Amino acid sequence: MYSGFWQKGYKHGIGKEYNNNTLVYDGGFSNNKRKGLGKEYCNNALVYDGEWDDGLYDGEGTSYNENGIVKYKGEWKKGLYHGEGKLYENGQCIDAKWKNGMNVKTYSVSLFERIERTTKLILGKDVDEKKLEISSNVDINNSEQEFITSL
Numbered sequence: 001m002y003s004g005f006w007q008k009g010y011k012h013g014i015g016k017e018y019n020n021n022t023l024v025y026d027g028g029f030s031n032n033k034r035k036g037l038g039k040e041y042c043n044n045a046l047v048y049d050g051e052w053d054d055g056l057y058d059g060e061g062t063s064y065n066e067n068g069i070v071k072y073k074g075e076w077k078k079g080l081y082h083g084e085g086k087l088y089e090n091g092q093c094i095d096a097k098w099k100n101g102m103n104v105k106t107y108s109v110s111l112f113e114r115i116e117r118t119t120k121l122i123l124g125k126d127v128d129e130k131k132l133e134i135s136s137n138v139d140i141n142n143s144e145q146e147f148i149t150s151l
Contacts, residue, residue, distance in 0.1 A: 001017070001018040001019075001021070002015055002016070002017055002018070003015060003016045003018070004016055004029065005029075010029075010031050010032045011029040011031075011032045011033075012029055012030055012031060012032075013028070013029060014027070014028060014029075015027075015028075015029050022041075022043075022044060023041050023044075024040065024041050024042070025038055025039070025040050025041070026038060026039050026041075027039055027052065028052065033054055033055035034052040034055045034056075035052050035053055035054070035055075036051065036052060037050070037051060037052070038050075038051075038052050042066075043066075045064070045066060045068055046064055046068065047063060047064055048061060048062070048063045048064070049061060049062050049064075050062055050076070051076070054078075056076075056078050056079035057076040057079050057080075058076055058077055058078060058079070059075065059076060060074070060075060060076075061073075061074075061075075061076050069088070070088050071087070071088055071089065072085055072086065072087050072088065073085060073086050073088075074086055074098070075098070077100070080098075080100050080101035081098035081101050081102075082098055082099060082100060082101070083097065083098060084096075084097060084098075085098055087103075088112070091111055091112065092109055092110065092111060092112070093109070093110040093111075093112050094106060094108075094109055095107045095108045095109075095110070
């Protein structure tokens with residue numbers, strides 16, 4: 001089911017797609033295909049937020065796993081990792097250059113642990129319900145550094 005703008009019988013402009021009354025996509029369309037900015041959902045969970053072209057992830061975007069944790073954040077082309085991006089898996093963050101879904105140059109590999117905090121005071125800032133990433137980063141020069149960033 002579709003709710004949104006139409007042009008000459010095609011989904012065109014901003015709209016929403018539903019499957020069995022459950023939202024599966026909210027964003028732009030052109031000639032019946034996802035295009036522009038949009039969010040994709042699976043089982044009511046966000047799985048992708050970013051740019052689309054010709055119905056595929058294309059441009060800047062972030063994909064999420066079934067638990068809502070970032071899986072990949074960076075550039076996409078025709079549905080594949082392509083360009084600069086960070087892949088989060090198996091306790092590692094791989095910051096790399098990608099081509100057609102393949103890692104062609106690794107800039108750094110970080111070990112990370114995700115922690116959820118609720119109404120805690122960190123560094124003088126209220127971080128109510130924000131997810132934090134605590135990393136021990138080993139870059140390609142084997143220098144190590146620790147840091148905290150909010151996602």
